Amino acid sequence: MAVTDEAIEKIKGMIVSGALRPGDRLPKESELAAELGLSRNSLREAVRALSLIRILDVRQGDGTYVTSLDPQLLLEAMSFVVDFHRDDTVLEFLAVRRILEPAATAMAAGRIAAEELDVLQAQLDALGPDPSVEDLVACDLEFHRGIVAASGNSVLCSLLDGLSGPTTRARIWRGLTQKDAVARTLTEHRAILGALRDQDAEAARAWATVHIASVEQWLRASLRPASDA
Numbered sequence: 001m002a003v004t005d006e007a008i009e010k011i012k013g014m015i016v017s018g019a020l021r022p023g024d025r026l027p028k029e030s031e032l033a034a035e036l037g038l039s040r041n042s043l044r045e046a047v048r049a050l051s052l053i054r055i056l057d058v059r060q061g062d063g064t065y066v067t068s069l070d071p072q073l074l075l076e077a078m079s080f081v082v083d084f085h086r087d088d089t090v091l092e093f094l095a096v097r098r099i100l101e102p103a104a105t106a107m108a109a110g111r112i113a114a115e116e117l118d119v120l121q122a123q124l125d126a127l128g129p130d131p132s133v134e135d136l137v138a139c140d141l142e143f144h145r146g147i148v149a150a151s152g153n154s155v156l157c158s159l160l161d162g163l164s165g166p167t168t169r170a171r172i173w174r175g176l177t178q179k180d181a182v183a184r185t186l187t188e189h190r191a192i193l194g195a196l197r198d199q200d201a202e203a204a205r206a207w208a209t210v211h212i213a214s215v216e217q218w219l220r221a222s223l224r225p226a227s228d229a
Helices: 002-017 029-036 040-052 076-082 087-109 114-127 133-149 154-177 181-197 201-223
Strands: 056-059 063-066
Touching: 002 029, 002 040, 029 040, 040 056, 087 133, 087 154, 087 181, 087 201, 114 133, 114 181, 133 154, 133 181, 154 181, 154 201, 181 201
Parallel strands: none
Antiparallel strands: 056 063
């Protein structure tokens, strides 16, 4: 593994230095191995590892290329790792979301178009006053994804998209067990939407914080031992 790690670092160094740029084809395996002072086996293992995390793209019969290195592509690897979260880490995912998403919502307040707001409004209206928990959570994911996308920050968008998965089950469970969860979620969504229409970044930030914190507080209380309640 130490030899493979060295090979990974050398290829990484070529990309970081600009010797290899997004879209570039790597030299032939024998040539690159000689240039980097590596065995062909260690180079092959490094290429395999870097392709798994979307740094390299191995095209059968064509060669190996540096990918676009687009943040969304690179952060797919994070989404894969996040899928292995344990139930006891959901609160930590929610805490990170509470830090990042209000900031993204505030950023969107000055950028989101009226047409995008109308789409979000239509999604809320289509739910009606008493949606199923599953429909509400599905809408919730799309609602926040649309707002974060409007922030204009692709890295933030990809990070939050990857973080949303582990909290989905908690949101469904809350909707099924907390009496006013559905109505409260709808109210908070409308408040966020209103702040965005007013281009009030701080109000949008505050409502987004309230919205995420309410799920976090419910989950924390539900995980607390009965003796601590």
